[in-house]
Amino acid sequence: MLAYLAKRLVSLAVSLAVASLVIFLVVEVAPGDPASYMLGINARPDTVAALRAELGLDLSKPERYVAWVGGMLTGDFGTSYTYRTPVSQMVADRLWVSLPLALYALSLSTLIAFPAGLYAASRRGRMGDAAVMGATQLGVAVPNFWFAMLLVLLFAIKLGWFAAGGFPGWDEPLQAIKALTLPAIALALPQAAILARVMRSSLIDILGEDFIRTARAKGLSPGQALRRHGLRNALIPVLTIVGLQFSFLLAGAIIIEQVFFLPGLGRLIFQSITQRDLIVVESVVMLLVFAVIVVNFLVDLAYAAVDPRLRTRR
Amino acid sequence: MTSSGPKYPGGAERSEAGAEPPLLDVDRLSVTIGGKTILHAISLQIAAGEIVALTGESGSGKSMTALATMGLLPGRARASGALRLDGRDLLPLTEPQLCAIRGKQIGMIFQEPMTALNPLQTIHTQVAETILIHGAASRAEASRIAADTLARVGLPPDRISHDRYPHELSGGQRQRVIIAMAIALRPKLLIADEPTTALDVTTQAQILTLLKRLVREDGMALMMITHDLAVVHDMADRIAVMKDGEIVETGPTRALFANMRHPYTRALFEASRHRAVLHRREAAEPLLRVAQVHRVYPGPRQGLFGPRSVTQAVRGVSFDIARGERVGLVGESGCGKSTLTRAILGLEPVTSGTITLDGHPVFTHGHPNLSVRRRMQVVFQDPYGSFNPRHRVDRLITEPFHLLPDPPRGAARDMAIDEALSAVGLSPDDRHKHIHAFSGGQRQRLAIARALIIRPELILFDEAVSALDVRVRAQILDLIAQLSRDYGLTYLFISHDLSVVRGITDRVLVMQAGQIVEQGPTDRVFDAPEHPYTRQLIAAAPVLPETGGHDAAAPAH
Numbered sequence: 001m002l003a004y005l006a007k008r009l010v011s012l013a014v015s016l017a018v019a020s021l022v023i024f025l026v027v028e029v030a031p032g033d034p035a036s037y038m039l040g041i042n043a044r045p046d047t048v049a050a051l052r053a054e055l056g057l058d059l060s061k062p063e064r065y066v067a068w069v070g071g072m073l074t075g076d077f078g079t080s081y082t083y084r085t086p087v088s089q090m091v092a093d094r095l096w097v098s099l100p101l102a103l104y105a106l107s108l109s110t111l112i113a114f115p116a117g118l119y120a121a122s123r124r125g126r127m128g129d130a131a132v133m134g135a136t137q138l139g140v141a142v143p144n145f146w147f148a149m150l151l152v153l154l155f156a157i158k159l160g161w162f163a164a165g166g167f168p169g170w171d172e173p174l175q176a177i178k179a180l181t182l183p184a185i186a187l188a189l190p191q192a193a194i195l196a197r198v199m200r201s202s203l204i205d206i207l208g209e210d211f212i213r214t215a216r217a218k219g220l221s222p223g224q225a226l227r228r229h230g231l232r233n234a235l236i237p238v239l240t241i242v243g244l245q246f247s248f249l250l251a252g253a254i255i256i257e258q259v260f261f262l263p264g265l266g267r268l269i270f271q272s273i274t275q276r277d278l279i280v281v282e283s284v285v286m287l288l289v290f291a292v293i294v295v296n297f298l299v300d301l302a303y304a305a306v307d308p309r310l311r312t313r314r
Numbered sequence: 315m316t317s318s319g320p321k322y323p324g325g326a327e328r329s330e331a332g333a334e335p336p337l338l339d340v341d342r343l344s345v346t347i348g349g350k351t352i353l354h355a356i357s358l359q360i361a362a363g364e365i366v367a368l369t370g371e372s373g374s375g376k377s378m379t380a381l382a383t384m385g386l387l388p389g390r391a392r393a394s395g396a397l398r399l400d401g402r403d404l405l406p407l408t409e410p411q412l413c414a415i416r417g418k419q420i421g422m423i424f425q426e427p428m429t430a431l432n433p434l435q436t437i438h439t440q441v442a443e444t445i446l447i448h449g450a451a452s453r454a455e456a457s458r459i460a461a462d463t464l465a466r467v468g469l470p471p472d473r474i475s476h477d478r479y480p481h482e483l484s485g486g487q488r489q490r491v492i493i494a495m496a497i498a499l500r501p502k503l504l505i506a507d508e509p510t511t512a513l514d515v516t517t518q519a520q521i522l523t524l525l526k527r528l529v530r531e532d533g534m535a536l537m538m539i540t541h542d543l544a545v546v547h548d549m550a551d552r553i554a555v556m557k558d559g560e561i562v563e564t565g566p567t568r569a570l571f572a573n574m575r576h577p578y579t580r581a582l583f584e585a586s587r588h589r590a591v592l593h594r595r596e597a598a599e600p601l602l603r604v605a606q607v608h609r610v611y612p613g614p615r616q617g618l619f620g621p622r623s624v625t626q627a628v629r630g631v632s633f634d635i636a637r638g639e640r641v642g643l644v645g646e647s648g649c650g651k652s653t654l655t656r657a658i659l660g661l662e663p664v665t666s667g668t669i670t671l672d673g674h675p676v677f678t679h680g681h682p683n684l685s686v687r688r689r690m691q692v693v694f695q696d697p698y699g700s701f702n703p704r705h706r707v708d709r710l711i712t713e714p715f716h717l718l719p720d721p722p723r724g725a726a727r728d729m730a731i732d733e734a735l736s737a738v739g740l741s742p743d744d745r746h747k748h749i750h751a752f753s754g755g756q757r758q759r760l761a762i763a764r765a766l767i768i769r770p771e772l773i774l775f776d777e778a779v780s781a782l783d784v785r786v787r788a789q790i791l792d793l794i795a796q797l798s799r800d801y802g803l804t805y806l807f808i809s810h811d812l813s814v815v816r817g818i819t820d821r822v823l824v825m826q827a828g829q830i831v832e833q834g835p836t837d838r839v840f841d842a843p844e845h846p847y848t849r850q851l852i853a854a855a856p857v858l859p860e861t862g863g864h865d866a867a868a869p870a871h
Contacts, residue, residue, distance in 0.1 A: 210429040216386055217424075218444045218495060219417030221409065228443075229432045307434060308479040 001311045004304055012297045019289045020072075024065050027282050033057070038081055038276045051081070055279070068282075077283040082275045087283045090268065095287075097167055098257075098265040101180050101187070102249035108188035109195055110242065116192070117199025117238075122226055124204055132196065139193025148186035148259040155182060165261035183260045187253055191245045198241050202234040209233070235306050243299035247292040335401060337362045337535045338383065338503055343395040345375075345382055345559075352378050353559045355395060362502065365529055365536040367550035367567075369543060369582070371783035372754075375559040376539045380505045383537065384422055385412035399503065418448045421496030425508035427488035431480040437464065437491045438476035444498040463494045468524060485647070486517035493524065500532050507539045514646035514810060519854040522549055541783065543586045544813070544856035547571060555579045571859045581785060587858050588788035589817030590795035592640060600634040601804050602658065602772055607631045607667035609653050609828075627653040628664070629828035635772070635806060640798060642815035642836060643808045644851070645825035651808050654825070655776055658806070660687055671772065688717035691765035695777035698757055701749040708745040711735070711764040718768060734763040737800070738793060755786035759793065766797065773805040779814060791818050812855050816840050824848045 035051040036043060052058055056067060071078060077087035120132040156164035162182050168175045206212065207230055215225040254266030265284060272280035304310045336359035345353040353375050360366045368376040381387050383397060385404060397404045399419060404412070416422075424430045432440060442460035445451050451459060464476055467490040480488055489509065496504060506525060510518035526549065529536045540546055546553055547567060554564040555578065563576040574580045608630055613623035628650045635641050645651050656662050658669055660682030669676045671686045691714060694700050701710050708731050715721035722730055732742040738759040749757060758778065765773050775794070779787045795818065797803055809815050815822055815836070822839050824832040824847065832845040843849045 210424060210426050211432045213386070214424060214430045214492065214495070215432070215443075217384060217416055217422040219413050219415070219447050220443075221413050224447070229435075232434050233432070309433060309481050 001304065004311055005301070008297055008300050012293060015293045016290065019293065020069055020286060021065070023282060023286055023289065024068060027278055028061065028064060038278055040276075055081075072283070072286065078279045080272075080277055080280050082272070082277045082280075087280050090280065091265070091284060091287060094263060094265045094268045096170060097180075097262055098250055098253065100176075101184060101253060101262070101264060102246060104177075104180055104184040105187035105191065105249050105253075106242065106246050108184055109191040109245065112188065112192035113195035113199055116196040117203060118226070118231070120196070120200040121203035121207065121230075122223065124207075129200075132200070136193040136196050139189050140197070142190070144186050144190050145255045145259055147189050148183065148256055151182045151186055152259070165259070167262050179260075180262075183253070183256050183262060186259075187249055187256055191249070195238065195241055195245070199234065199238050202237045203230055206230045206233045232306055236303060239299055239302050239306070243295050246295050247288075250291055251288045336360060337400060338537070339396070339398040339401075340379070340383070341396040341398065343379070343382060343393065343397055345378055345387060345391055345393045347388065347391045351559060352391070353382070356556075356559070356561050358554055358561060358564070360503070360535040360537055362535050363529065363533045364552065365526070365538055365550045366552045366554060367538045367540060367546040368554050368556055369540055369546050370556035371541060371582075371785065373558075374556040376541075376556050377507055378559075379556070380422070380507050380537065380539055383503075383505060384416060384420060385409075386416075414448070417444050417496075417501070418450070418499045419501050420503045420505065421499075421501040423489070423492050423496050423504070423506040423509045425511050427485050427492055427512060430492055431488055433480055436477050436479055437469075437483070437494075441491065441494045441498055444495050448499060450499055459498060460494075463498045464491070467491075467494045467497070467528075468520075469494070484517075485513055486521060489513065489517075489521055490524070493521075493528070497528055497532070497534070501534065503535045503537065504529070505537045505539070508541070509538070510545065511540070511542070515812065515851055516646065516854040518545075519856070522856070525549070542856065543583060543784070544858045547859055548856040555582070568859075583858070585784040585788040587813070588784075588791065590791040592795050592818070592820065593799040595638045595820070598637040598639070601637040601639075601672055602635040602806075603668070603670045604634070604654075604658065605632050605668050605670075607654070607657060607669060608665045609650075609657060609662075610665045626828055628657070630667070631825075631828070631830050632667075633823055633830060633833060635804060637771070638798075638802050638804055639821065640804070640819045641806050642819035642822040643806060643825060644810065644812060644815050644822060646810060646851075649825045650828040651825055652776075655692070655774055655806075655808055658774065659690060659692055684717060688714070688768060689771045690774065691768070691770040691772075692774040692776060693758070693761045693765050693778045695780050698749065698754075700761060701757070703749050705748075706745065707735075707747050707749070707760060710749065711760060711767055713764060714768045714770075730767055734767040737766055737797065738763045753786075754782055755790060758782060758786075758790055762790075762793065762797070766801070769801070771804060773803055775805055775807045775809075777809055778807075780809060780811060787814070794818060812840070812851060824851070 033048070033052070035055060035057055036048045039048055039051060056064055059067070068078075075088055077091065079085065080087050080090060083090065116132050116136070120129045123129045152164050155161045163179060167179050170176050203226070207226065212225050212229055215229045216222070220228065251265055251269065253262075253264055254270055256262075257264040257267045265288075269281065269284050271277075272284065338358075338360040340356060340358040342355040342357055343353055344351065344355050356375070356379065358366070358368075358379075368379060370376055378387070382391075382393055383404070385407065387393060393405055395405070399415070404415065407415070431437070435443075438457070438460055441463055442456045445456035445459050446453065450456070461471060461476060464474075465471065469476075469487060469490050474483070474487060480491070483491065493509075504525075509525065510521050513521060522545065525536065525538075528534065538546075538549055540549075550567045552564065552566050553570050554561045555576065556562065557578050563570065563574070563579045570579070571583075574583060607628055608626070609628040611625040611627055613625050631650075631654060633641075643651055643654070653662075657664050658676065660669075660676035663677050663680070671689060674683060674686045676683055676686050676690075711731060711734055712721075712727065715727075721727070731745055735742050735744055740756065740759055740763065744752075749760070752760065761778070779790050782790060791814070794805070794807075798805065807815060807819055819836045821834065822836045823830050824839065824845065826847045832839060832843065832848045834844075839848060840852065843852055
């Protein structure tokens with residue numbers, strides 16, 4: 001187990017180093033001067049030169065890379081050109097919306113998908129299965145912003161249970177959670193639909209395995225065999241999807257953030273790109289890469305927790 | 315060599331005459347699935363302490379009988395008749411009632427030890443579950459019983475930690491765990507469905523001995539399902555021969571083997587000990603030369619930056635095969651047979667040593683040597699898995715043509731297809747069919763046709779008849795013998811099944827742990843084995859009785 005952990009940690013560190021290098025090279029070494037790109041084609045040469053000095057572009061490339069990575073390691077992500085505020089502060093503010101939203105949506109999606117998948121698999125080919133499969137088909141097909149608009153229409157406008165948008169901040173946790181509820185549901189439904197389908201097919205594969213028959217021969221009922229021997233075995237593909245979904249939810253919520261006027265990471269990236277604020281783009285992308293790699297690491301650990309065969313493979 | 319002594323001391327008559335009611339009474343049991351009758355009113359009794367073997371070919375209904383007894387028939391199956399365990403009919407019982415019986419009064423052992431255990435639970439947990447699920451003991455008590463049971467089946471905790479997971483055990487050890495799960499609650503009836511078919515001969519012998527011991531100790535009844543008449547002969551007190559969902563003949567083992575009444579039983583017996591007639595061949599120059607071949611696989615690193623461990627799959631193997639010679643290669647799983655086979659085919663490099671066909675290396679510059687490769691073909695165990703189900707026969711069997719620089723086209727191709735199909739006893743008209751339209755034996759014929767079509771000089775038969783029923787196996791062996799005469803074939807016949815190798819080869823190589831430990835003329839090796847390992851293999855293999863039915867003479871060879 002320790003060897004497995006060490007191996008995963010080394011691979012995590014290597015991935016991060018490679019990713020930072022790639023992002024740096026793409027943004028900094030790609031043709032064109034970031035300063036003149038950020039200022040647009042009509043900028044005066046002395047303004048460009050001033051920005052170059054401010055961005056540290058007059059240093060050599062290795063020096064700039066070390067400065068950038070060193071800065072990130074100490075929490076200094078640089079200063080946004082557009083907003084004139086530290087990038088770390090901006091990202092932190094947005095992260096406090098996006099991270100809870102992603103976790104909230106992921107929990108909802110898992111809570112819906114697991115029982116739905118389990119139920120469908122245990123009723124394979126019968127009415128219940130068909131109903132769940134029909135619903136998930138719909139969930140996969142309908143875009144999440146459409147769900148979002150329906151939710152706003154029903155729960156915000158018609159029933160008035162939730163606000164239609166905006167985020168009050170975390171000073172009042174209950175209000176904050178309430179504000180994130182409709183977006184989280186809108187994000188969770190399509191993800192839950194995918195996850196439920198994966199869960200169902202994974203379980204059905206496992207139910208055909210010989211050890212399920214062995215369990216039945218021991219005297220377990222079909223339900224007991226499914227829960228005690230099927231579930232954990234079916235979890236590996238499901239965990240993979242959960243990991244992918246989390247990465248997607250963190251940055252991919254941009255449309256939902258627009259619908260609900262949430263100040264999240266997705267909107268930050270969108271704005272930074274339109275305003276050519278490369279420092280912000282660079283830092284946020286690095287942060288997202290970091291999040292994806294860490295989540296993959298956690299998924300690897302979860303695999304090992306579930307499957308002893310991975311633990312003992314040296 | 316045969317064990318013709320008293321097989322079940324003190325209880326020979328127990329099976330006949332119903333003084334006391336039998337433990338299991340299958341009474342005119344019929345099973346239909348979707349309107350098709352799978353079992354036709356079969357009747358069978360098993361007394362306590364008795365071993366009854368159900369034998370027959372695939373599709374004869376043996377496994378269905380076992381599943382019906384367990385109440386584990388597929389959902390669409392309908393059963394009628396009666397199935398009494400200790401006088402209580404199981405057929406009308408509800409699912410919860412059956413759950414209470416399964417594992418407690420009836421235990422079952424399956425064919426595939428590699429997949430029959432949950433990979434995510436320790437063996438101890440899985441054995442204890444049998445006890446806990448029936449509420450037969452407290453958690454602590456169940457844990458103790460599970461440990462005792464594992465020790466009883468030959469897995470004492472000081473030898474095999476009970477906290478191991480299935481993947482950390484060998485096939486034979488896993489089968490012991492499965493037996494432990496089945497007998498943990500000392501059921502009255504044990505059902506074993508081909509329990510040793512997937513195991514090596516020495517492991518098979520150990521598992522059969524274990525089963526016999528447990529049955530005698532606990533006074534269990536054992537319903538043993540096997541296609542292997544030699545195993546039946548070694549194990550059973552009584553035999554029921556099944557064919558097409560009916561029991562065609564039944565009787566005490568020795569009496570039945572001494573006087574087989576039903577033609578099907580005799581056919582099975584003859585096929586089981588069938589030996590193909592090989593034509594005499596002249597001495598010839600070597601075709602394949604394997605010289606001092608080593609194959610080492612790098613294993614996982616020991617620790618994060620430690621040195622890699624190495625697995626020596628093949629260690630210094632040398633042998634020649636002369637043109638026209640028929641050579642067998644036997645050994646247990648993991649002995650290096652498969653690695654050697656792949657190396658001969660040029661599918662992977664050797665670490666050191668040389669393999670040449672007619673003087674040309676099979677593997678050069680990191681690639682299989684194509685000009686040599688087209689002179690060799692291979693026939694595998696699973697014909698269905700080796701054919702693309704979407705292609706028609708003509709395309710399937712002409713696959714090796716891609717090895718040729720100038721493959722035949724048009725009329726020449728058609729002729730080659732017709733000839734290959736005719737050679738293996740199929741009709742040229744079969745060329746337009748898909749693979750699913752053929753039976754297992756016909757598929758293996760197609761696999762041989764595919765190998766023959768480019769007229770190879772050497773064919774490797776890799777467990778080529780292991781998955782076939784005995785009668786089909788006998789036909790395929792005859793076909794191979796006939797082709798060796800008609801085409802002057804040279805072949806290497808690789809198998810774990812000693813009796814098959816004996817009947818189809820001139821010379822045999824015995825492989826153990828990557829080395830050839832003995833080689834020589836087949837009859838000499840089998841009749842007077844020199845190496846202890848060869849002796850052990852031959853002793854472990856179950857044997858058919860010498861006398862059989864109408865013809866008592868063993869075939870002189």
